[in-house]
Amino acid sequence: MNETITNIQNQFISNIHHEFENIKTINPHATRLYIFSSTQKIIEPVLSQIISDALKFLAQWKAHGQPLQTDFKLLFSKFLVFSIDESRVQLSGCSIDTLFKFMQQIEVHYKLTLLNRFLLDFIEQNTLQSILIHEEPDTFKLLKHNNSLVFNHQINTLTDFKHHWLIPFNQSPYYKLNFYE
Numbered sequence: 551m552n553e554t555i556t557n558i559q560n561q562f563i564s565n566i567h568h569e570f571e572n573i574k575t576i577n578p579h580a581t582r583l584y585i586f587s588s589t590q591k592i593i594e595p596v597l598s599q600i601i602s603d604a605l606k607f608l609a610q611w612k613a614h615g616q617p618l619q620t621d622f623k624l625l626f627s628k629f630l631v632f633s634i635d636e637s638r639v640q641l642s643g644c645s646i647d648t649l650f651k652f653m654q655q656i657e658v659h660y661k662l663t664l665l666n667r668f669l670l671d672f673i674e675q676n677t678l679q680s681i682l683i684h685e686e687p688d689t690f691k692l693l694k695h696n697n698s699l700v701f702n703h704q705i706n707t708l709t710d711f712k713h714h715w716l717i718p719f720n721q722s723p724y725y726k727l728n729f730y731e
Contacts, residue, residue: 580637581708586630586653587671589663596660607652613645626678633708670724671701693719
């Protein structure tokens with residue numbers, strides 16, 4: 551990896567660590583994450599309203615009738631990150647469904663797209679950018695060819711988030727996609 555990419559990666563990692571240094575968790579290895587990426591940058595006043603809505607949601611979110619130990623961060627005005635410490639109470643299928651229903655409500659209410667799994671976020675020219683991979687095959691190929699830094703939203707623990715969220719393209723799940731070869 552060249553020095554410029556390493557510096558960019560370190561800058562983002564530093565920001566991530568700063569955001570999560572005060573996260574309410576007992577065991578980072580038992581903390582599950584859900585990452586939702588917006589197709590567009592979220593700006594004020596919507597940004598503050600989403601944070602407020604998310605914190606209200608988390609205050610009442612339960613699994614098997616027990617409150618969950620949770621936290622929420624909205625990173626880079628784009629990524630909604632929910633963390634759940636499962637060392638005391640495990641998430642249930644119903645509690646996960648509740649989270650996704652909440653995200654659907656946020657999408658509708660604020661006219662955002664947060665559940666599109668074709669969205670690929672990456673760093674290009676020191677800037678956070680996004681594409682819908684099925685709509686921009688040339689960009690997708692270029693990212694693959696250049697081994698650009700991409701965000702891996704499929705990670706699901708706090709430990710992985712801190713160390714494997716921003717990774718070179720060839721280490722990402724997208725690398726195996728061959729629909730443009």
